[in-house]
Amino acid sequence: MTSSSLTPVSASYAQALLAAQQACGQQNYPRGALYVVATPIGNLADISLRALHVLQLADLIACEDTRHTQALLRAYGIDKPPVQMLALHQHNEAQAAQAVLERLRQGLRVAYVSDAGTPAISDPGARLVADARQAGLPVLPLPGASSITTVLSVAGLTLDAQHPDGFVFAGFLPSKSGERHTAVQALAGEARAVVLLEAPHRIEALATALAMLGARAVTVGRELTKQFEEIATLAAQDFPAWLAQDSNRLRGEFALVLHPAPVTLASGPDRRVLQMLMAELPLKTAVKLAAEITGESRNALYELALMLKAGKP
Known part of the structure; x- marks a missing residue:
């Protein structure tokens, strides 16, 4: 990097x-x-x-x-x-x-x-x-x-039932505003954590683009390992304001982790499909088939399956 x-x-x-x-x-x-x-x-x-x-x-x-x-x-x-x-x-x-x-x-x-x-x-x-x-x-x-593993190590990501799939490395997003906006829209549908890199002269544009992701958490690593290293985790919508608070935050190289999107638990017909499959199949197989049948997120169904197995409503 x-x-x-x-x-x-x-x-x-x-x-x-x-x-x-x-x-x-x-x-x-x-x-x-x-x-x-x-x-x-x-x-x-x-x-x-x-x-x-x-x-x-x-x-x-x-x-x-x-x-x-x-x-x-x-x-x-x-x-x-x-x-x-x-x-x-x-x-x-x-x-x-x-x-x-x-x-x-x-x-x-x-x-x-x-x-x-x-x-x-x-x-x-x-x-x-x-x-x-x-x-x-x-x-x-x-x-x-590596800035990738360095920023991941302080992001506090956990591989659990809600987020079992690790992370992806996206690197630098496109420099043109339209293409960057399209790329961020695609990231909105990415359930895994995403590692991004950015240069100081484009960080404000990236922050503005990521703000559309609302409350989704972002860990920002600036000047990692250097004298003025700064690490912060905040909501994507607050990223532009965080940069504006201190002009020094526009300096240096950036490595960022876009945290996994919050999982919304399935309900209604999707829950019933999952319950029926769990009654006949191993949990992971039931989740896989339920995701294929309903189109619901496998992560969300897996979390729900664990709750149902534990007897939680």
Whole structure:
């Protein structure tokens, strides 16, 4: 994910580099392999020991922005000459990927990093990975920071009877207002939680669009892991006003979780269909068939089935 700045934690990472060597030096890092390396989304201390080791070991580092990555490497005390750096971004990924594949065929270790976070999700890298795999070349992931998992971890989502289906990742919604409005209308019918990303210059437009979802909860993560990190959960209809309360809230990168839509319990004929099926079938099978027959939400029927089984009215 994108990152407007990096928050330094220490002036020297010499001990971290030594720890990386001690922890990872005996592990196997094959030649001719592409290493997809996650880097911090803001706080330099969030780098992994394995990432530090591979970034030192790599014969070539392909990256979204060579200047940004050079600054990142130097912050850790890693110095790579320009000849060991290759720009690979959304505008040249197809061509640059072929250059990387040639280096891999020569037996070089190549690391790929985006500007921040885990590559190939909302950042470049997916085409490179696909081309490498199609060519039969090994691709090895080095897990680490991601704004997606970071914001989910503080959203307080629970997988329960009402919301058993997890979340979906939607990334950046369309920039054009009409297309964005249509996308939000589609999200209104999504029963699962939805993770969104947004840049500061478009956050007000996104907030206005999401306000149509009324009381549906949104967790807003701004400048995650950085000095001025801010996390808030509020009703979608209150999002524009929340932004307007403080001009600083328009700054930085955003990761958001649109919480699952509240479940409305079925009633009337739908309830009777479910009760009849529950009398003859296992609960999950009864819920599945009731949803197919009535068109009612499976989540709502499952919640109702649990209440009926517990003897609640």
